[in-house]
Every structure is written in structure tokens, then in C-alpha cells.
Amino acid sequence: MTEVRTAARSLLLLFCAIGAMQCAAQLALGADTASSVPSPTEQRTLTDRTVTWPTARQWQRALLLEDYNTRVVALGTTLLGVAAGRVGSFTLLRGRTLMGDALSHATLPGIGLAFMLVTLVSGNGKSMTVLLFGAAASGLLGVGCILGIRNLTRLKEDAALGIVLSVFFGAGVAVLGVVQQMQTGHSAGLESFIYGKTASLIARDAELIAAAGLLCLAVTGLLFKELKLLCFDEGYAASRGLPVVVLDTLLMAVVVVVTIVGLQAVGLILMIALLVIPAAAARFWTYELRWMTMIAAGIGGVSSLVGSVASSIFPRLPSGAVIVLVATVLFGLSLLFGPTRGAVVRWSRRVRLNRKIDRQHLLRSLFEYHEVHSPEVFHSKEAARSIPWDRAVPLERLLTMRSWSLERLGRQIARAAREGLVQQSDKGAVRLTATGLAEANRLVRQHRLWELYLINYADIAPSKVDRDADTIEHVLEPAMIAELETLLARDDAKRGLPQSPHEIVVSSQDDATVQHSTPEQGG
Amino acid sequence: MSDRPLAEANTTDRSSGENTASIGRTPPPGEMGSLPSGSIPLSVHDLTVAYHRKPVLWDVEFALPPGRLVGVIGPNGAGKSTLIKAVMDLLPTVSGRVLIYGEPYSKQRYRVGYVPQRESVDWDFPVNALDVVTMGLYSKIGWCRPVMKKHKQVALEALERVGIADLAYRQISQLSGGQQQRTFLARALVQNADLYLMDEPFAAVDASTEQAIVELLREMKQTGKTALVVHHDLQTVADYFDYVILLNMRVVAHGPTEEVFTRENLQKTYGGRLTLLDEATEAMRRRERAL
Numbered sequence: 001m002t003e004v005r006t007a008a009r010s011l012l013l014l015f016c017a018i019g020a021m022q023c024a025a026q027l028a029l030g031a032d033t034a035s036s037v038p039s040p041t042e043q044r045t046l047t048d049r050t051v052t053w054p055t056a057r058q059w060q061r062a063l064l065l066e067d068y069n070t071r072v073v074a075l076g077t078t079l080l081g082v083a084a085g086r087v088g089s090f091t092l093l094r095g096r097t098l099m100g101d102a103l104s105h106a107t108l109p110g111i112g113l114a115f116m117l118v119t120l121v122s123g124n125g126k127s128m129t130v131l132l133f134g135a136a137a138s139g140l141l142g143v144g145c146i147l148g149i150r151n152l153t154r155l156k157e158d159a160a161l162g163i164v165l166s167v168f169f170g171a172g173v174a175v176l177g178v179v180q181q182m183q184t185g186h187s188a189g190l191e192s193f194i195y196g197k198t199a200s201l202i203a204r205d206a207e208l209i210a211a212a213g214l215l216c217l218a219v220t221g222l223l224f225k226e227l228k229l230l231c232f233d234e235g236y237a238a239s240r241g242l243p244v245v246v247l248d249t250l251l252m253a254v255v256v257v258v259t260i261v262g263l264q265a266v267g268l269i270l271m272i273a274l275l276v277i278p279a280a281a282a283r284f285w286t287y288e289l290r291w292m293t294m295i296a297a298g299i300g301g302v303s304s305l306v307g308s309v310a311s312s313i314f315p316r317l318p319s320g321a322v323i324v325l326v327a328t329v330l331f332g333l334s335l336l337f338g339p340t341r342g343a344v345v346r347w348s349r350r351v352r353l354n355r356k357i358d359r360q361h362l363l364r365s366l367f368e369y370h371e372v373h374s375p376e377v378f379h380s381k382e383a384a385r386s387i388p389w390d391r392a393v394p395l396e397r398l399l400t401m402r403s404w405s406l407e408r409l410g411r412q413i414a415r416a417a418r419e420g421l422v423q424q425s426d427k428g429a430v431r432l433t434a435t436g437l438a439e440a441n442r443l444v445r446q447h448r449l450w451e452l453y454l455i456n457y458a459d460i461a462p463s464k465v466d467r468d469a470d471t472i473e474h475v476l477e478p479a480m481i482a483e484l485e486t487l488l489a490r491d492d493a494k495r496g497l498p499q500s501p502h503e504i505v506v507s508s509q510d511d512a513t514v515q516h517s518t519p520e521q522g523g
Numbered sequence: 524m525s526d527r528p529l530a531e532a533n534t535t536d537r538s539s540g541e542n543t544a545s546i547g548r549t550p551p552p553g554e555m556g557s558l559p560s561g562s563i564p565l566s567v568h569d570l571t572v573a574y575h576r577k578p579v580l581w582d583v584e585f586a587l588p589p590g591r592l593v594g595v596i597g598p599n600g601a602g603k604s605t606l607i608k609a610v611m612d613l614l615p616t617v618s619g620r621v622l623i624y625g626e627p628y629s630k631q632r633y634r635v636g637y638v639p640q641r642e643s644v645d646w647d648f649p650v651n652a653l654d655v656v657t658m659g660l661y662s663k664i665g666w667c668r669p670v671m672k673k674h675k676q677v678a679l680e681a682l683e684r685v686g687i688a689d690l691a692y693r694q695i696s697q698l699s700g701g702q703q704q705r706t707f708l709a710r711a712l713v714q715n716a717d718l719y720l721m722d723e724p725f726a727a728v729d730a731s732t733e734q735a736i737v738e739l740l741r742e743m744k745q746t747g748k749t750a751l752v753v754h755h756d757l758q759t760v761a762d763y764f765d766y767v768i769l770l771n772m773r774v775v776a777h778g779p780t781e782e783v784f785t786r787e788n789l790q791k792t793y794g795g796r797l798t799l800l801d802e803a804t805e806a807m808r809r810r811e812r813a814l
Contacts, residue, residue: 093649223667225658226666228658229658229661235639239635241662242661283649287649287651
């Protein structure tokens with residue numbers, strides 16, 4: 001299970017990396033890729049990607065959304081991003097992300113063919129509805145091919161996806177090549193379907209995008225709990241009578257709608273990014289599906305908004321690339337700082353746990369040293385106070401007890417001293433303070449209880465107990481300790497500090513003290 | 524393609540399915556003869572399931588008496604999980620008829636609670652234990668309607684019954700294996716079904732969870748419910764179940780535990796994995812390949 005999960009996670013990362021690389025390459029080699037679809041009429045705009053720095057006035061117009069058109073487009077693409085983030089959350093959890101990618105790539109031949117047909121019939125093929133219709137038709141045909149190949153040939157789904165994705169895209173590029181040869185139509189705008197160009201959207205397109213986005217939000221909102229069950233446990237969903245196939249088809253249909261209307265804004269190569277990156281980023285922020293969909297929607301919305309504004313400032317910059325780059329930055333931030341599984345949080349958690357373990361080891365070593373060498377410190381009247389300085393544990397003894405480096409030991413002692421648990425003399429000897437003694441007593445007791453439990457109830461050889469107890473005691477909860485105490489009360493009527501069931505090795509050199517301790521007094 | 528011979532083989536064996544109780548390779552002694560079919564929790568006739576060309580279940584026939592804890596025992600690949608899934612129409616079957624309290628599953632869905640194998644889902648999914656349990660109520664809540672407070676209350680009570688109410692809001696990946704299994708059980712419990720189908724609920728759980736599940740099963744039995752449980756540990760069969768089905772592609776034997784759970788039957792179920800049937804299928808496939 002965990003392997004599958006790790007694999008899925010690395011696949012996801014790979015995805016995002018590829019997305020980022022794709023658009024970086026697109027920015028760098030924009031001229032080169034674009035020249036594969038040369039247009040005699042618009043040669044200059046296609047090959048010329050030089051970005052001219054806009055004037056202050058242009059900045060102001062774009063950033064304040066002064067144009068009606070810019071405003072509508074910004075709203076439309078933002079809604080698109082919101083919808084894609086939300087829909088993408090479900091496809092990510094359902095494991096259908098690649099299907100969305102194949103779908104968007106498979107739209108290209110449909111766009112080209114629709115353009116050709118309409119141009120032949122009416123002279124001007126740049127009717128948005130017709131182009132989107134063509135895109136939807138060939139996209140669905142692509143998905144149909146994937147399902148057909150998978151079900152009829154017993155090839156794995158990834159093979160089917162690879163075949164369909166590349167074949168359809170190749171066909172699309174070929175069709176576009178033919179389109180460029182046609183003298184009649186002005187085919188230049190078709191390029192925006194590949195890379196995305198919100199600047200070329202008019203208000204009506206944006207309204208269509210907004211409407212489609214709202215529709216997708218409504219569908220996923222109404223069917224939220226059904227989709228949740230479908231994504232979590234398909235078999236159980238079917239056993240409850242949920243029409244799994246219908247729901248899957250519906251989810252795919254929503255993906256189709258988002259993809260088709262998103263083609264112009266993001267472009268078919270990068271559309272997948274808007275579906276997967278926000279959803280993947282949201283996983284670092286929450287353990288609740290509802291929040292995950294909302295956060296993904298937010299990330300998608302912000303990315304799209306920034307992309308469309310940038311596109312209106314730099315009209316020659318492909319907005320798809322900007323959108324993906326913004327989304328990727330947000331993904332990177334989530335990966336680092338997400339509160340549920342972000343790298344920073346996990347790292348600090350690990351450091352804190354390691355420190356806690358080290359501190360416990362230090363206190364236990366000090367305590368056990370006294371048990372063996374100077375058990376009288378437990379009986380003295382001053383037991384409630386700190387260990388007297390003349391009984392303090394020499395540093396070199398501690399070093400031999402714990403196989404730590406001098407630096408590490410020094411660090412731990414300093415840290416424990418700051419917490420008021422130990423004090424260190426000028427010569428380096430370490431003594432437990434009153435708080436430290438109480439804490440050490442508690443820890444040792446817990447440790448021994450666990451050891452005894454393992455020996456008595458889990459059939460573990462006494463010599464192997466120490467290490468297991470060391471790793472497990474650090475996660476013992478108070479309730480568990482209470483349970484152990486009642487269990488062991490039968491064995492240890494004194495209910496004091498149980499003895500160590502194995503030999504305590506205090507020093508490896510001189511007296512190699514191996515003896516059983518018998519403290520009479522305990523917690 | 525190769526389904527044809529399977530189907531043919533079945534028709535020869537198709538006896539009249541009128542009196543459900545009288546059928547069965549080892550008819551249970553008299554206890555169901557007088558029962559009307561509506562009170563028989565589960566009866567399976569002639570059930571054959573094949574994946575691709577390999578039969579997984581062959582001519583499975585049995586009927587369960589009500590109010591029993593039934594263990595389904597058999598080696599790996601014997602078709603135990605397949606049987607449960609086929610009962611719930613989750614798999615295409617080659618032939619067969621399944622009746623739940625005298626009617627097909629599609630009509631009796633609400634009377635059947637299902638506990639899938641724990642490994643069948645991704646436990647990293649972003650939901651908490653309470654969410655998972657609430658899923659058992661979705662069909663009751665209805666399409667497009669939100670989960671209300673009262674539904675969560677019902678789910679919480681179910682979690683209480685399995686002893687992990689304090690973990691209700693914990694994300695499911697942070698539950699131990701035993702706690703995850705209890706969550707699944709609670710999800711089936713909220714349905715308040717009459718027949719429970721459980722796929723290896725005891726697999727890889729801690730001792731206290733195993734005990735809790737057993738107690739829950741006994742509680743169910745006392746209220747007249749029936750549970751069909753896929754089980755692996757032969758040691759505990761006699762302890763936990765009062766009725767067993769020994770399965771290895773076909774039903775080797777079924778009936779009350781003390782009568783059926785014998786060394787001889789176990790030998791038949793587990794010994795000699797390559798049965799005559801396997802050889803026949805293999806021969807058939809070789810011939811097909813040669814053609």
C-alpha cells in the first residue's frame with residue numbers, strides 16, 4: 001500500500017515538474033514551436049514573441065481591470081480556474097487525472113477539422129461554438145478509444161492513454177498543417193487553443209466560460225457526497241446501489257466541459273495542469289475533502305486570474321504558461337509549508353520527536369547510573385530535592401553509557417539544563433534537579449512497565465526488550481500506561497518502580513557493573 | 524467465448540429452484556425444510572462466475588438458516604471474496620440466482636450490510652472516521668441532499684458500539700489497522716441491516732479488535748441477524764462460527780460447524796489444489812490455443 005502511495009506521489013510530482021518544464025520550454029522556445037504552424041498572413045505575430053514592456057498606463061488599465069472586456073475575461077477565467085480546481089480534486093482522488101490529459105490533447109484534430117469544414121462551407125471558420133463543438137467531439141472520441149483499447153485488448157490503461165494521446169495530438173498537428181495551406185481562412189487564432197491566450201477572448205467567450213464553470217461547480221456541489229463515496233470506495237458505493245458507471249461518466253463529462261471551455265484560456269497542452277496542480281497542492285493543506293476542494297478551487301482561481309491579467313498586459317505571452325507557472329509556485333509553497341503534510345512541518349515534527357527521545361535517554365541514563373552506583377540518593381532525606389553535587393554523574397561515564405558523540409551529549413545536556421531538568425558543574429559532571437529527578441523517575445517507570453509488558457504478554461526474549469521499549473515508549477499514551485499498571489499490578493504488588501528485567505550496563509570499562517537494582521521507592 | 528461450455532455445464536445441473544431449502548450439496552439436516560423462502564437470509568443457486576476464461580466459482584449452491592454466524596472458509600483464490608461480491612451483483616455472473624430473504628438483491632439492498640476488505644480502499648483519502656461511517660447512510664439520506672446533524676449522531680453511536688467514538692474526527696490514515704476495520708464495521712452497522720456480508724474483517728487486526736468484532740457478531744446474532752464472514756484462521760473457526768461454508772471454487776461442504784468442520788472436509792477443501800475441474804479447463808484452453 002505505502003509503496004503504491006509513494007509511487008503515486010512521485011508520479012504526481014513528476015507531473016507537475018513536466019508541466020512546469022513544458023511551459024518553461026514554451027516560453028523559451030516559443031518562436032520555434034510556433035513556427036511549426038506557419039501562417040502566411042500572420043507570420044510576424046507567430047514568430048515574434050518579443051515582449052515589449054508596457055507603459056504605466058497599460059499596467060494601470062490591466063491591473064485595475066478598467067476595460068469591460070478585460071474584466072469579463074478575468075472573471076470568466078477565474079471561474080474556470082475555480083471549477084477546474086474543484087473538479088480536479090475529484091479526478092485526482094479517483095485516479096483519472098491522465099484521462100483528462102489525454103482528453104485535452106485529443107481535442108486538437110477536432111478543432112482543426114471543424115475549422116476546415118466551416119471554412120469550406122461558409123468562408124470563415126472562426127466560430128467559437130463550432131470549434132468547441134469539434135473539440136468536444138474529438139475529445140470524447142479519444143476517451144472512447146482509451147476505454148475501447150483497455151476493455152477489448154487487455155492492454156493496461158496507461159498504454160491506451162499513451163497511444164491515444166500521441167496519435168490524436170499528432171493527427172491534430174497534421175490537420176493544422178493542412179489548415180495553414182488553405183488560403184481562405186485566417187487560421188492564426190487556432191494557435192491560442194494550443195498554448196492558451198486569454199487576450200484573444202471576447203466578452204461572449206468569457207461568459208460561456210463562466211457559465212460552464214458555474215455549471216461544473218453546481219454539479220460537483222450537488223453530488224458532493226455521492227462523488228466522495230465513489231472516489232473513496234467504489235465497491236461499497238455499488239453495493240449501496242449507487243450507479244457507479246453513471247457517476248463516473250458524469251465526472252468525466254464535467255472534466256470534458258471544463259477542458260473544452262478552458263482550451264482558449266490555458267491551451268490544450270497545459271489544461272491538465274489546471275486540473276491536477278491545484279488539487280495536488282490542496283492535499284498539503286487539509287485532511288477534509290470539502291476543504292481540499294475549496295482550497296484547490298482557490299489556487300486554481302488565483303492562478304487563472306493572474307494568468308489572464310498577465311495576458312492582457314503582455315498580449316504575446318501565452319496565458320497558459322503564466323497560469324501554470326503561478327499554480328506551480330503555489331504548489332511549491334504548499335509542498336513546503338502545507339500544515340498537514342508539508343515538508344517543513346514534517347521536518348520540524350521529526351526534529352522535535354528526536355529531541356524528545358534524546359532527552360528521555362539522557363534522563364534515563366542519569367537515573368540508572370544512580371540506581372547502580374549510588375542508590376542511597378533515592379533514600380536520602382534530600383530525595384525530594386536535587387541530587388547532591390558530590391553524587392553528580394561524571395561526563396565520561398555518561399559518554400560510555402550512551403553511544404553519543406561528545407558534541408551531541410553536550411547539546412542534550414545544555415538543552416535539558418535550559419529546561420531545568422539537569423545542572424552541570426564546571427568539571428562537566430551532571431546532576432538531576434528535583435524536577436529532573438521526578439521526570440526521570442516517571443520515564444524509567446514507564447520504560448520498565450513496557451518492558452515487563454512485552455516480556456509477560458508478548459513473548460519476547462528479555463535481552464531484546466530494551467530496544468523495542470526504547471522505540472515504543474516514546475509514543476505511549478497516559479491511558480496505555482494506566483492499562484499497563486493495572487495489568488502489572490498482579491505481578492508487582494508493591495506497585496513501586498519495577499526492576500529492570502535485564503542487566504543495566506552502566507560502564508563498559510572498569511567495573512562493568514551488571515547488577516539488578518532494587519529501588520524501594522518509586523513514583 | 525469460452526463461457527459457452529461453462530454455461531452448458533450448468534444447464535445440466537440446473538435443478539428446480541422452487542424449494543430453496545432442499546437444494547444443496549450437503550443439505551443441512553432438516554432445519555430449513557419448513558422455512559418459507561422469505562425468511563431465509565441468503566440462498567444461492569447454481570452460481571458460476573468466471574474471470575476471463577478461468578472459472579472462479581462453479582455451481583455454488585447453499586442456503587443459510589437465519590440468525591447464524593456463518594464462516595466462509597477456503598484457501599487463497601478459492602473465490603470467497605468473489606462469492607460476496609457476486610451475491611451483491613458487483614460482478615457479472617455466468618449463471619446463477621441469488622435470493623436475499625426470498626427476493627433479488629436489488630430489492631433487498633437496504634437489508635444487507637457490506638464490510639469490504641480493508642485493503643480495498645486508499646486509507647490516505649481526505650476524510651475522517653465519522654465521514655466514512657456516515658457513508659453507510661448515504662442511500663438513506665438520498666441523492667443531492669446534505670448530511671445532517673442527526674445522521675452524524677447515528678454514525679457517532681455506531682462508532683461508540685465498535686469502541687472508537689473518541690476517534691471520530693481523526694483522519695483515517697492516522698487510525699491503526701484495527702481501528703480502520705472497526706470504522707468499516709461501524710459503517711455497515713448504521714445501515715441496521717439484517718444480513719451482513721464481511722470480507723475478512725479479522726485480517727491483520729490486533730487482539731482487542733478481534734475480540735470486539737467477535738462480541739459484536741454475537742450481539743448481532745442475539746438480535747436475529749445473520750452474518751456471512753470470510754475467515755482465514757482455521758484455529759478460531761469453531762469458536763466464532765456456528766455454521767460454515769467450505770469453499771474451493773465449489774462448495775465442498777456447508778452446514779453447522781460441529782457437523783461440517785471436519786478434518787476430512789478440510790482436507791478436501793485445502794488438499795490437492797489441482798482438482799479435476801482445473802485439469803479440464805486447462806485441457807480446454809490448450810485445445811483452443813492449438814486451433
